[in-house]
Amino acid sequence: MATGSTGAGRGRAGASTGRTYLEVRGLTVSFDGFRAVDGVDLTLIQGDLKFLIGPNGAGKTTVVDAITGLVPATGSVDKTGQPVLGMKTHKIARMGIGRTFQTASIFEDLTVEQNLDIAAGSGRGWLTLLRRRRGRATVVAETLDTIGLEHLAGTKAGVLAHGQKQWLEIGMLLVQDSDVMLLDEPVAGMGADERKATGELLQRIAADRTVVVVEHDMDFMRDFATSVTVLAAGKVLAEGTVTEIQADPKVQQVYLGTAAATGTALEEESET
Numbered sequence: 001m002a003t004g005s006t007g008a009g010r011g012r013a014g015a016s017t018g019r020t021y022l023e024v025r026g027l028t029v030s031f032d033g034f035r036a037v038d039g040v041d042l043t044l045i046q047g048d049l050k051f052l053i054g055p056n057g058a059g060k061t062t063v064v065d066a067i068t069g070l071v072p073a074t075g076s077v078d079k080t081g082q083p084v085l086g087m088k089t090h091k092i093a094r095m096g097i098g099r100t101f102q103t104a105s106i107f108e109d110l111t112v113e114q115n116l117d118i119a120a121g122s123g124r125g126w127l128t129l130l131r132r133r134r135g136r137a138t139v140v141a142e143t144l145d146t147i148g149l150e151h152l153a154g155t156k157a158g159v160l161a162h163g164q165k166q167w168l169e170i171g172m173l174l175v176q177d178s179d180v181m182l183l184d185e186p187v188a189g190m191g192a193d194e195r196k197a198t199g200e201l202l203q204r205i206a207a208d209r210t211v212v213v214v215e216h217d218m219d220f221m222r223d224f225a226t227s228v229t230v231l232a233a234g235k236v237l238a239e240g241t242v243t244e245i246q247a248d249p250k251v252q253q254v255y256l257g258t259a260a261a262t263g264t265a266l267e268e269e270s271e272t
């Protein structure tokens, strides 16, 4: 069970407790002069299961892209005091910052276990691999258990159910020692049982990691978030607990403003 820190986003708790944290300051991403992300500050602390929400086009995925080096950005991103911004994507991954995509990026023709094994070795030099060879099998076995896919270890990843592919992708981050995990809509397209199992998996892994979930599914957010940041038009609109966010008139207005187009007003959903 996650040890939630609902105070995330305020100050440098990670720095004082020695826990992993990701500190984002003034993050800005421009596409041909259009500021998709505009001066975003975020503090992400180990143990927090943080949800990043906001209407379509708010800049959520671009924030994740910027942190993981996929798009150029200005401002600063520090992982437990180490600068991240400006580094190459593979170096950022090696620093322990991992991400998933809406469509799982797994090797469909390889088995579940082979996918994890490859991920466990990715980005490491041959000497490190040699040293770690024995430990690697243990890490893969432990991860199969964590993501609940031991019984499918020998199954080709391509035939997994949608939810299982997402769990495998999360497992691939776990075996790479990612302690900051940025997950883009992990429950999109999942049924109720898969969503619940995914939420419980995220709670387990967030207990000793920093986990950020970009999500549109408000029910899922309500059930599992320990803190929420709302983005709108590239800026942080609000931060707080689920209760605080739902009660925030600015947030309600943003969601009501887009309700006609998306049918996903925060208020409407909170009544269900």
Ligand SMILES: Nc1ncnc2c1ncn2[C@@H]1O[C@H](COP(=O)(O)OP(=O)(O)OP(=O)(O)O)[C@@H](O)[C@H]1O
Binding pocket: 031, 036, 054, 055, 056, 057, 058, 059, 060, 061, 062, 063
């Ligand atoms: N490569 C790009 N080139 C130009 N504009 C982009 C690019 N990527 C994103 N944008 C624009 O930046 C804005 C933010 O997009 P982004 O995908 O980050 O939003 P989002 O909050 O993740 O939206 P959604 O919930 O719909 O996925 C949008 O207006 C989008 O059209």
